[in-house]
Amino acid sequence: MGKSKALEVPQVTSHNESCGPCLILFLLIKMINKSRGKILGVLALFLVMVWYSIYREDRYTQLFYFPVQENNKTTCPLGEVEKKAAQLIGNYTRDHPLFLQLKDYFWVKTPSLYELPYGTKGSEDVLLRLLSITHYSLPESIQSLKCRRCAVVGNGHRLRNSSMGDTxxxxxVVIRLNNAPVHGYEQDVGSKTTMRLFYPESAHFDPRTENNPDTLLVLVPFKPMDFQWMEAIxxxxxxxxxxxxxxxxxxxxANPEQVRVLNxxxxxxxxxxxxxxxxxxxxxxxQKPTTGLLAITLALHFCDLVHIAGFGYPDSANKKQTIHYYEQITLKSMAASEHNVSHEAVAIKRMLELGLVRNLTYF
Structure with a gap:
């Protein structure tokens, strides 16, 4: 009796607008009765394909991405960075201040072994004037943290369309480099900037447009002229x-109270x-280090967890691939620079192997 009802076709009348759906339902039931095995087989195959697709995507993520674990805030790996950094950096210590301070050139006059960019020898006079109007401390909001979770954001092309902004x-602490823009790229690079490392040639003419009001603007001095530029400004x-x-x-x-001079x-x-x-x-x-590798080194000396994003360059044979997420400069432009990107890539990969840093975008 149930079967005869299932095969009963509704009458088509002007008052029965549901006749079409009823007819479709009838045909589907009839098809299922005849080829139920085939449909179940197709459905099973579809489910297997969906599972394999998800598995393959997960496997790809495991191989090339290092996602941030949600429990990092509650289980801070205190001491892990120091222990692993000591394996890579000889005589590793956190005793050196991050930024230069006036007392070292006014009261104590700490001697420096090297000239810039590795020391301050010969630049003491201009530093005395510069440090009298800038500051050297970390904000209390960072100093008081029990666990400093830091992200060093490079300028690499891999950030484009990465959707890493919210992460x-x-x-x-979010450390950015040079004049890399934030406005218009928030979805991929985020909007938070705790520190921005730069040198005069890489300074954005209006630092307020691409930084937060409380961003620390950290001068990376490569030569004495860099101190003179900052002091004159x-x-x-x-x-x-x-x-x-x-x-x-x-x-x-820029607000002088937000300016720092990197040690x-x-x-x-x-x-x-x-x-x-x-x-x-x-x-x-x-050869000199890039600002990016310098920023990672800095983070290793005051953070409890260091993640990086937007690092790495295209294959050396790929001359047309852009190297930055925000401009059309290719690897060819690096040929005349004083940076050895291959050596820096080896250094960063060594950090990844040690678990000293984790990568948010594939390297």
Missing amino acids: INTYD LNDKKRVRKGFWKQPPLIWD PYYMEVTAAKLLNLPMKKPRKVK
Whole structure:
């Protein structure tokens, strides 16, 4: 009796608008009765394909991405960075201040072994003037953290269309480089900036547009002219125009209270310990660390957890692939630079192997 009802076709009348769906239902039931095995087989195959697709995607994620674990805030790996960094960096210590401070050039006059970029020898006078109007401390909001979770955001092309913005914003400290923009790229790179490392040629002419109001603007000094540029800008003196490979901004609207001068010690560590560059005659060595590798080194000296994003370059044979997420500069432009990107890639991969840092975008 149930079967006869299932095969009963509704009458088509002007008052029965549901006749079409009823007819479709009838035909489907009839087809299922005749070929139920085939349909179940197709359904089973479909489910297997869906499972395999999800498995393959998960496997790809495991191989090439290092996602942030949600429990990092509650299970802080205190001491892990120091222990692993000591395996990579000889005489590793956290005793050196992050930023230069006035007392070292006014009261104590701490001698420096090297000239810039690995020391301050010969630049004490201009530093005395510069450090009298800038600051050196970390904000209390960072100092008071029981666990400093840091993200170092590189400028690499791999950040484009990465959708990493929300993840990057969850870190306690977000370190950015040079003039890499945030506005318009928030979905991929986030909007939070705790520190921005830069040198005069890479300074954005209006630092307020791409940073938060409380962002620390950290000068990375490569040469004495960098100190002179900063001191002239902040004291509104006659601008320094010569001695740069590219004209830096002549107007740079920044709050001196947010400006810091990076301790050249970290440039020395990056060059000598990570890139094995000779320190006996550093002026004769043309190779210098990139701001990106320097930023990672800095993070390893004050963070409890270090993740990186947007690092790595295209294959050397790929001359047309852009190297930055925000501009059309290719790897060819790096040929004339003083950076050895291959050596830096080896250094970062060594950090990844040790578990010293984790990568949010594949390297």
